[in-house]
Amino acid sequence: MSLTRRDFLKCVPAAAIPLAMPRLSFGATGAARDVLVIVFQRGGMDALNAVAPYGDADYYRLRPTLAVARPGSGTSAALDLDGFFGFNPALAPLVPLYQAGRLAVVHATGFLLGSRSHFDCQDFMERAALNSAGVSSGWLNRHLEAVGVTETFEAVGVGKALQLALRGNAPAVGIDTFAGFTVKTTSSRKSEVVDALDHLFASDSLLDVTAQRSLAAVDELAAANPSQYAAANGAAYPNTAFGSQMHSIAQLIKADVGLSVACVDIGGWDHHDNEANQLTPLLDELGKSLAAFDTDLGAAMSGVTVVTLTEFGRRAAQNASGGTDHGSGYAMLLLGGGVAGRNVYRNWPGLRDDQLFRGDLAITTDYRSVLSEVLVKRLGGSDLARVFPGFVQQPFVNALVAR
Amino acid sequence: MSGRRMFLEHVLAIGEAKGKAATALPAPADVVLLLNRTSFGIREAEYQAAVAAGYDAWLEYQLAYEAIDDSALEGQLATALPTLAMTNGQLIEQVRAGGDQFQAVNELRVATFLRQLFSPRQLYEVMVEFWTNHFNVQHIDGPVRYFKTVEDRELIRRHALGRFSDLLRGNARSPAMLYYLDNYSNVATGPNENYARELMELHTLGVNGGYSEADVAEVARCFTGWTYAGGQSGADVAFTFVRPRHDTGAKTVLGNAIAPNRGIEDGDQVLDILLAHPSTARYLATKLVRRFVDDTPPASLVDAVAATYTSSGGDIRAMLRAVFRSSEFKASADRKTRRPVELLFGALRVLGATVSGNSYLRAIGEQLNTLGQLHYLWPTPDGYPDNRDYWTTTSALLERFNIGFALAENTFNAGVRVDVAALAGDATTPEQLVDRLAARLLRRPLASADRSRLVGLASGPRGLGTRPIADGERLARTRDLVGVMLASPYFQYR
Numbered sequence: 044m045s046l047t048r049r050d051f052l053k054c055v056p057a058a059a060i061p062l063a064m065p066r067l068s069f070g071a072t073g074a075a076r077d078v079l080v081i082v083f084q085r086g087g088m089d090a091l092n093a094v095a096p097y098g099d100a101d102y103y104r105l106r107p108t109l110a111v112a113r114p115g116s117g118t119s120a121a122l123d124l125d126g127f128f129g130f131n132p133a134l135a136p137l138v139p140l141y142q143a144g145r146l147a148v149v150h151a152t153g154f155l156l157g158s159r160s161h162f163d164c165q166d167f168m169e170r171a172a173l174n175s176a177g178v179s180s181g182w183l184n185r186h187l188e189a190v191g192v193t194e195t196f197e198a199v200g201v202g203k204a205l206q207l208a209l210r211g212n213a214p215a216v217g218i219d220t221f222a223g224f225t226v227k228t229t230s231s232r233k234s235e236v237v238d239a240l241d242h243l244f245a246s247d248s249l250l251d252v253t254a255q256r257s258l259a260a261v262d263e264l265a266a267a268n269p270s271q272y273a274a275a276n277g278a279a280y281p282n283t284a285f286g287s288q289m290h291s292i293a294q295l296i297k298a299d300v301g302l303s304v305a306c307v308d309i310g311g312w313d314h315h316d317n318e319a320n321q322l323t324p325l326l327d328e329l330g331k332s333l334a335a336f337d338t339d340l341g342a343a344m345s346g347v348t349v350v351t352l353t354e355f356g357r358r359a360a361q362n363a364s365g366g367t368d369h370g371s372g373y374a375m376l377l378l379g380g381g382v383a384g385r386n387v388y389r390n391w392p393g394l395r396d397d398q399l400f401r402g403d404l405a406i407t408t409d410y411r412s413v414l415s416e417v418l419v420k421r422l423g424g425s426d427l428a429r430v431f432p433g434f435v436q437q438p439f440v441n442a443l444v445a446r
Numbered sequence: 447m448s449g450r451r452m453f454l455e456h457v458l459a460i461g462e463a464k465g466k467a468a469t470a471l472p473a474p475a476d477v478v479l480l481l482n483r484t485s486f487g488i489r490e491a492e493y494q495a496a497v498a499a500g501y502d503a504w505l506e507y508q509l510a511y512e513a514i515d516d517s518a519l520e521g522q523l524a525t526a527l528p529t530l531a532m533t534n535g536q537l538i539e540q541v542r543a544g545g546d547q548f549q550a551v552n553e554l555r556v557a558t559f560l561r562q563l564f565s566p567r568q569l570y571e572v573m574v575e576f577w578t579n580h581f582n583v584q585h586i587d588g589p590v591r592y593f594k595t596v597e598d599r600e601l602i603r604r605h606a607l608g609r610f611s612d613l614l615r616g617n618a619r620s621p622a623m624l625y626y627l628d629n630y631s632n633v634a635t636g637p638n639e640n641y642a643r644e645l646m647e648l649h650t651l652g653v654n655g656g657y658s659e660a661d662v663a664e665v666a667r668c669f670t671g672w673t674y675a676g677g678q679s680g681a682d683v684a685f686t687f688v689r690p691r692h693d694t695g696a697k698t699v700l701g702n703a704i705a706p707n708r709g710i711e712d713g714d715q716v717l718d719i720l721l722a723h724p725s726t727a728r729y730l731a732t733k734l735v736r737r738f739v740d741d742t743p744p745a746s747l748v749d750a751v752a753a754t755y756t757s758s759g760g761d762i763r764a765m766l767r768a769v770f771r772s773s774e775f776k777a778s779a780d781r782k783t784r785r786p787v788e789l790l791f792g793a794l795r796v797l798g799a800t801v802s803g804n805s806y807l808r809a810i811g812e813q814l815n816t817l818g819q820l821h822y823l824w825p826t827p828d829g830y831p832d833n834r835d836y837w838t839t840t841s842a843l844l845e846r847f848n849i850g851f852a853l854a855e856n857t858f859n860a861g862v863r864v865d866v867a868a869l870a871g872d873a874t875t876p877e878q879l880v881d882r883l884a885a886r887l888l889r890r891p892l893a894s895a896d897r898s899r900l901v902g903l904a905s906g907p908r909g910l911g912t913r914p915i916a917d918g919e920r921l922a923r924t925r926d927l928v929g930v931m932l933a934s935p936y937f938q939y940r
Contacts, residue, residue: 159659160643163653205840223845226851229851229857230929231922243930250935251935253838316640361636366628
């Protein structure tokens with residue numbers, strides 16, 4: 044049997060996952076689903092200074108020089124959200140989205156691992172298989188396996204590497220830049236050259252499979268030409284890697300290539316020292332990028348859900364370097380038309396010494412519960428036991444409305 | 447184990463769909479494998495010398511790097527790149543006097559490009575890269591942009607093939623690391639855990655090496671007061687211990703009592719505990735085996751290399767001998783994939799590319815940045831990843847393919863020239879051309895189906911059989927073959 048590259052690509056998931064199909068927990072296959080965008084803040088965002096619990100007096104005891112001031116106390120004060128929490132002023136671009144009900148926060152979330160290692164915690168968050176050391180795939184990849192993948196660009200990791208959450212058996216494409224996603228040769232025999240190369244990658248090794256997937260995807264992306272879609276509605280993405288990557292995701296959505304899940308990273312959140320000066324520009328970049336994405340997509344945001352993750356929050360008390368060490372609980376942002384916004388969802392554990400978990404903000408909502416809710420309510424369902432093995436589902440916080 | 451099983455199912459499904467079972471590529475000779483793993487790519491002259499010397503002798507020659515003359519290259523670097531020889535104080539003073547604050551960064555990066563590309567001490571340069579990555583600092587992080595130059599010269603390059611203990615002790619006192627992991631501001635009144643954690647997780651024990659969160663906090667206390675001083679009016683910047691900032695209480699680290707009322711001895715005792723810890727032996731062995739043998743290190747070889755660490759007192763050369771003389775190494779063909787630097791520099795080296803002017807340095811930097819492995823720019827303390835899955839995404843593979851085409855077509859940069867006609871030599875028929883280029887660029891046998899495919903590409907749609915390629919076509923067909931061969935799995939593997 045001889046298959047073209049395009050046929051090959053499409054046959055992979057069907058051949059690889061037939062056993063998964065009967066176990067799906069949703070009804071109609073092919074039901075309309077949101078596009079899910081996962082933003083990973085590498086390094087451990089300080090949730091207590093991003094979404095500050097200014098209503099908790101212990102916050103100011105623990106962070107005498109680092110805390111965000113109470114709302115109304117000057118230009119560097121928190122921007123009030125609900126009478127208890129306030130955004131860091133650098134997140135000002137997100138306030139209108141919050142007020143409009145398209146943005147929500149889930150606070151004191153995360154997962155109890157007992158490790159404060161960046162690399163352990165990122166690995167665990169993205170595999171989301173806490174007690175299943177044998178599971179090497181990412182949670183999003185298992186979701187894709189469960190629902191089946193039919194489009195080349197259904198799952199895209201934006202950046203120089205494919206995020207671990209997307210790695211696994213289901214085909215996922217990495218895109219750094221659209222311009223680079225091509226075979227550049229001036230040969231008069233280009234098609235024969237590409238064809239020969241395709242055949243040299245004909246074994247079943249992972250390298251060969253990925254190479255053939257790359258060659259197959261080139262023409263399809265060129266035909267869709269996502270670069271043709273300029274930012275709309277006056278959206279202004281920051282001129283940063285993350286800003287342009289969010290723009291790229293918006294372009295893929297507009298190009299209608301079948302995108303279902305996208306992963307993107309924003310790094311640099313590991314503020315052990317001099318935190319105030321480092322956190323401000325990063326939050327500014329995050330807020331402006333998410334706001335531009337929302338503006339750019341406009342009405343299409345009714346079918347898009349953006350979720351932010353980070354590997355851990357930071358120690359409740361500041362250190363003597365004007366920074367914070369690795370901690371536990373953190374905050375997720377949810378943005379999209381399906382978000383029950385204008386709310387900071389939490390079961391606030393408090394910041395008294397006896398309420399902290401080893402000196403950290405405790406975790407009262409497992410992040411897998413929130414992701415499960417996203418999959419169930421916005422992605423048309425999944426096989427949650429497979430996506431989050433070993434996780435005993437908890438009641439949803441109901442931060443989303445069902446499609 | 448379900449993940450493993452699913453993977454196998456996946457593999458079988460693809461094999462069935464393509465009507466082809468999983469097949470390994472014909473393996474290269476042992477000495478080719480050795481050269482590929484201990485260099486940044488095989489240059490013609492070094493290949494001839496290694497084959498003449500034999501496997502063991504070439505390994506020993508490369509390990510005894512001090513005897514290999516690199517004075518021609520180092521002389522050029524010293525003339526062209528003045529910051530390489532400066533102290534921290536001089537580097538800071540130069541910027542204060544109006545100099546470019548990134549000159550030291552740029553010059554160190556250029557020096558590293560050129561050493562990796564042209565130094566005859568290839569294994570040494572490979573190990574400099576290994577330890578640079580092991581003790582990763584991000585070059586653009588504040589004063590690290592000065593301090594890294596000195597750390598590279600005085601610490602990493604001095605001990606890259608020496609003893610691990612010298613590297614670790616020196617690194618704990620290195621202003622570059624003291625700044626990057628914040629220990630410079632680690633004080634008794636509010637300890638900063640950044641260095642303490644990564645010291646155990648990334649430099650010595652490994653994340654599962656047997657330490658607890660309590661150990662992290664205690665080690666942080668042991669290193670309170672370790673900082674650097676200087677930098678004012680030309681004074682050098684150097685490690686110093688500030689006793690008033692030190693936590694003098696009793697501590698317990700990995701079950702060892704640290705006596706109270708001491709000073710700098712606390713940190714040194716921690717380093718001794720870590721250097722002697724079996725988890726450190728295992729962690730370093732695993733990392734070396736992953737670097738040189740297999741993304742999934744064979745346990746038998748990790749055991750052997752860890753035992754060598756312990757018996758030799760952390761002698762890096764002894765550990766490398768244990769790696770390269772092992773049966774596991776010689777059976778590891780195609781178990782490693784070139785990372786971006788190895789791919790780009792490997793292509794330049796096998797092609798015998800010549801460089802001129804300065805613009806090619808920028809082109810190399812931009813290419814490596816696009817691929818995500820520009821030297822000294824990895825942001826987190828774990829260093830650049832060393833596994834295939836990270837580096838070979840769909841888009842990364844396309845970028846990698848395009849390197850081969852750009853070099854073959856001489857479109858990479860005006861300062862980089864590949865003599866395509868010389869590569870073709872006197873080969874005239876498609877078969878001759880394929881065999882000659884495979885021998886020169888890949889240095890390994892091709893599977894017969896792959897050879898036929900390449901011969902077909904060179905032959906063209908009408909087929910030439912054993913007839914020669916027309917003179918007017920030969921360069922173009924050589925370029926096609928060079929590009930495809932460098933993009934092929936034969937070259938993507940290391």
